[in-house]
Amino acid sequence: MKLPTIRHRHVDVDGVRVFYREAGPADATTLLLLHGFPSSSQQFRRLIDALGTRWRVVAPDYPGFGHSDAPTPASAGGSFAYTFDRLAEVIDAFCARLGLGRCFLYLFDFGGPVGMRLAEAHPERVAGLIVQNANTYEEGLSPIARELVAMRAGVDGAEDKLAGILTVAMTRAQYEGGAADIEHVAPDGWLLDQHFLDRAGRARIQIDLALDYHRNVERYPAWQAWLRTHRPPMLVVWGRNDAFFLEPGARAYLRDVPDAELHLFDTGHFALEEEAPRIAELVDAFLERHAG
Known part of the structure; x- marks a missing residue:
């Protein structure tokens, strides 16, 4: 079997050094992989191996994640506001910097609100959507997720509660929770995520983003309307044992895009940990059908 050559690069985006992984022919259809919390582009390594010989696959790390720069948050005296609007602005500029143009978006977790903001801003650039445990519907929010959404600036004790999520036990639980067989879940993922979470200043970044998360839920109706209006080619793959985003949230996409x-x-939530081979086959077939 032929494996792709993966390039590990940085590019300056509005003064932020953004790390990204790239594989595949430069003239091939592009798949933009948008990661979640508390992860980075590393979570897509097996998917890149599977798809990176036929398709141009690009996977950036958001500011404050993985190997990208982590500018000092505005909440800590810096100039970078860690909001989902700002993450989307950086990734939008990243796409322009690389000249990605029209491409398919793979949305996972935080990649959902980042990617849907890109779709709103540039519908003409969206060739299709692949959604993996990225929620856009109220019915997809579990009680745990609703409790997190309620955490926002001004809520007593919110920051302390959010800080309690950034522990190695919680990071490991996100990876292993809901798995059919945890022997399929490599420890590398949650250990590497925790390494970055434990770096100086990273906790403040994640708390700021968590406090901003409620703004994503407020935009759900607009994103649903976007889906109804544009009806993009759409593949939804979902770990149904996700403790955060429930199965009804996956099924709800069919309400607005019936052909999905x-x-x-x-x-569980990190479905690629167990199901990368099957998900890769589905994504490859989806791109084959719609890349023309």
């Missing part, structure tokens, strides 16, 4: 393809897997 839905596949549910007996695993």
